[in-house]
Amino acid sequence: MADCSKTPETTPGAASPHTDWAGFDFETRQVHAGEYPDLNNGLRIPPIALSAGYVFGDFDDQVDRFAGRSIDPIYSxxxxxxxxxxxxxxxSLEGGAAAVAVSSGQAAISAALFTLAxxxxxxxSTASIYGGTxxxxGRSFxxxxxxxxxxxxxxxxxxxERAIRPNTKAIYTETIPNPRNDVTDLARIAAVARRFNLPLVVDNTIGTPALIRPFEHGANIVVHSTTKFLTGNGAAVGGAIVDGGNFDWEAAEAAGRSYPLITTAKPGLGSxxxxxxxxxxxxxxxEAVVNDIGPSLSPFNGxxxxxxxxxxxxxxxxxVTSSLAITSWLEQQPEVETVDYAGLPSSPLYELAARDYGLTAAGDGARTGxxxxxTVRxxxxxxxxxVNHLRLFSRMTGIGDTRSMIIHPLTSTHATFTPDVNERLGITPGLLRLSVGLESAKDLIADLRAALDHV
Ligand SMILES: Cc1ncc(COP(=O)(O)O)c(C=O)c1O
Structure with missing residues (x-):
């Protein structure tokens, strides 16, 4: 959408700023990728473009945009x-070809999969996924x-092999499922997906591209609830779909998996x-799902x-540093039965976590969000x-905020599942989900310690 084709005017002899961020480090791209020069006022921060629609240059421009011959925007x-x-x-941060922002994480998952199925x-899908998904x-799909x-x-x-059918259209998984932090071996699942000519869709909400980039492990599509770490402040619900640009849709079609929205040719335009x-x-x-159904992101949230x-x-x-400090401390507390954090060296998933997420700068654990x-006694x-005696952790649904939060999954996110499903997922009565924010780890530990005194 951003018009990067125009070069801002600069004093003759002065270098113009970059507009292509390929090849720059992650830290540079997270600040600059996608920005475009404001030719009217020289605004440094890309402004909030609050306009429902766009003016057509002339009659034929409107005809071309609606016919799909021009991809200039029609409507927000x-x-x-x-x-x-x-x-x-x-x-850019995920290393994908293109992305589509939508109104929530749930909208991203729905639109991503409706494009395929x-x-x-x-x-x-793998079984251990976000309860809302x-x-x-189980309901809308x-x-x-x-x-x-x-x-x-x-x-x-x-x-x-038993689960995949002739009409299967995608494999779905998450990088760091919550509440159990039971990281998945993406490369292994990607190998299964390739064997069956299926795209692998990965929810990377909890991993974020700062910790893991699923396309590097063989995924084809990434979805996000941008409500969480990406926006980072808990103020705005949003979602996004990222296309890895690395799936051969025509080869899948030839092998018997059809993706009509992607491969069917439109007269005069092609597929x-x-x-x-x-x-x-x-x-x-x-074009074919978000525009039809309408879960568009408010530019304010964008x-x-x-x-x-x-x-x-x-x-x-x-x-990550705070989570490691807190989980290492929690696993020593007598009121705590278990801590599910794959980044802890004591975790059965530690080897996989260290391989895929890397170690902290101090080398004391893996970076699993x-x-x-x-689980408390x-x-x-x-x-x-x-929960009732915590004062710094907020009792609320949500994760990935600057603020620390806690919830009891069995009576909230997982309340509608059968006891059998919850037992298989490890959602027990004493299990709590924590999301560690950016407060001081020392203060958070003091809050947890005071509350554990009441267990
Ligand atoms: C992993 C994951 N995916 C998707 C969602 C849904 O996102 P949203 O609340 O933005 O619809 C959540 C919400 O908690 C989540 O944790």
């Missing part, structure tokens, strides 16, 4: 320059005729693949998102006493 349901900054920035189709799959089945042991090839190459999937999501991403790597480093599970009564 389909795209907006402020959101375009966030989209280009996120695509329709009524009568099927999706296979499991509800979305079911009602729309898209069946989702789960693989419980993602290391078991036979289970994948999305013909027109947009490596960004074909993102364009199909934007502004908060591109501003938030400017400091992503700094914040994630701090989130700041959302994890803690005394079951639900222990959990209630603990």
């Amino acid at each position: 349901r389909q795209g907006n320059p402020t959101n375009g900054v966030a989209e280009e920035r996120l695509a 329709g009524g009568g189709d099927h999706i296979v 499991r509800i979305l799959f 079911q009602r729309f005729g898209i069946d989702v089945s789960y693989v419980w042991d993602s290391e078991d090839d036979a289970e994948w 999305m693949v013909d027109r947009f190459g490596s960004g074909a999937y993102a364009r199909a999501a934007r 502004f908060l998102l591109h501003q938030g991403m400017e400091t992503l790597s700094l914040r994630m480093e701090r989130h 700041s959302v994890f599970g803690v 005394g079951g639900i009564d222990g959990a209630r006493a603990f």
Whole structure:
């Protein structure tokens, strides 16, 4: 969306600023990628473009935009320059070809999968995913005729083989599922997806591109709830879909998996693949799903998102350091039964976590984010006493904020699942989900200690 084709006027002899950020480090791209020069007022920060629509140059320009011969914008349901900054920035940070910003994480997951699957189709997901996504799959997707089945042991090839059907259109997983912080082996799942000519869709909300970039591990599409770490301040709900540009849609079609929104040619225009190459999937999501259904992101929230991403790597480093300090301390407390944090050297997932997420600067643990599970003694009564006596942690639903938060999954995010499903997912009465913010780890530990006294 952003018009980077124009070069800002500079004093003759002075170098003009960069507009192409390929090849720059992550820290530079998170500040600059997607920005565009404001030729009217010289604004340094890309402004909030609050306009529902766009003026057509002339009659034929309108005809061309509607016919798809021009991709200049038509209406903000389909795209907006402020959101375009966030989209280009996120695509750059994830290492993808293109991104589409939408109104929430749930909208991103829905639109990402509706671009691939329709009524009568099927999706296979790993079992340990965000509770809201499991509800979305079990209720709305079911009602729309898209069946989702789960693989419980993602290391078991036979289970994948049993789950994948001729009408399967995607494999879905998350980088760091909550509340158990049970990181997935993306490369392994990507190998399964390749074997079956399926795109791998990965929710990287909790990992963020500062800690893991799923395309480097074989994923094809990334989705985000930008409400969380990307925006970073808990002020704005948003979501995004990123196209890795690395899936061969025509080869999948030839092998019997059809993706009509991406590969079917329009008379006189060709298919999305013909027109947009490596960004074909993102364009199909934007034109054929987001524009139809309408979960567009407010430019105001898009502004908060591109501003938030400017400091992503700094914040994630701090989130991880504090989480390691807090989880190492928690696992020593007599009132605590277990701590689920793959970054702890004592975790059974530590080797995988260290391989895929790398170690902290101090080398004392792996960088698996700041959302994890803690099980206190005394079951639900222990959990209630603990939660009720916290003063710094906020009792609320949410993660990935500057503020620390806590919730009891069994009676909230997982309250609608059967006891059998919750037992298999490890959602026990004493389990709490913590999201560690940017406050001092010492103060957070003091708050946790005071509350544990009541368990
Ligand atoms: C991993 C994950 N994905 C998606 C979502 C949904 O995002 P949103 O609340 O922005 O719709 C959440 C929300 O908590 C989440 O944790």
